Amino acid sequence: MEFTEKEIDLFIESLSFNKNLMLSDIPILDLYMDQVITLFENKLNHLKRNEDDKILTKTMINNYTKSKILMPPNKKKYTKDHIILLILIYNLKQSLSINDIGYLLKPIIKNLNEDSLDKIEIDKLYESFLKLKELEANNINKDLQEKVSLIKEHTQNLDAHNKDLSQMLITVLTLINEANMKKRLAEKIIDEFFMNL
Incomplete structure (x- = not known):
């Protein structure tokens, strides 16, 4: 496979980064667990790496509830708030431990369980996240094209026979390094801010 900008475009396009579970996709009525799982499978199926992968299972939902990163259902039904939390989880x-997710979501869950005037509007929080996620998805192609140019520049002297393989390997290494740096930054924010809430 040749290492070209067109190949990178095709990789990005195939991942459907702009496809999300929108607030309008969440039914107004509360859902039973099986309905929640079906909703996730139908709307987020494109995120699976392999066809056999599961986006969400009963065991996952039960474990999230036991870990207190999800509120218990109300009479076996899950509200819009539950579904948004499940999407966030x-x-x-994909990058954080359940403990770190617990630190992050604890203040939100506490707030959602309280009857107060200054309640977190989780749907607005999620909508803001989706807008920023869309901007990132739109920028990934530009960012990756810049990386490809830099990688090609820094690998000019490699043996022509293995150049494409080497460039693809360096691309993966670069992407993982960027993901690792961002993960560590997220963990630092959790450690410094959310652990003390």
Whole structure:
């Protein structure tokens, strides 16, 4: 496979980064667990790496509740707040431990369980996250094209026979390094701010 900007475009396009579970996709009525799982499978199916992967299972939901990163259901039904939290958990668990997710979501869950005037509007929080996620998805192509140019520049002297392989390996290493740095930054924010709440 040749290491080209067009190949990178095709990789990015195939991942459907702009496809999300929108607030309008969440039914107004509360859902039973099986309905929640079906909603996630239908709307987030494109996020699976392999066809056999599960986006959400009963065991996962039960474990999240036991870990107190999700409120217990109300009469076996899950509200819009539950579903938004499950989406956030899905996004967070790709990089963070359950303990770190607990620190992050604890103040939100506490606030959602209280009857107060200054209640966190989790739907607005989620909407803001989706807007920023969309901006990041739109910028990833530009950012990656810049990386590809830099990688090509820094690998000019490599043996032509293995150049594409080497460039792809360096691309993966660079992406993972960036993800690791951002993960550590997120953990530092959790350690410094959220652990003390």
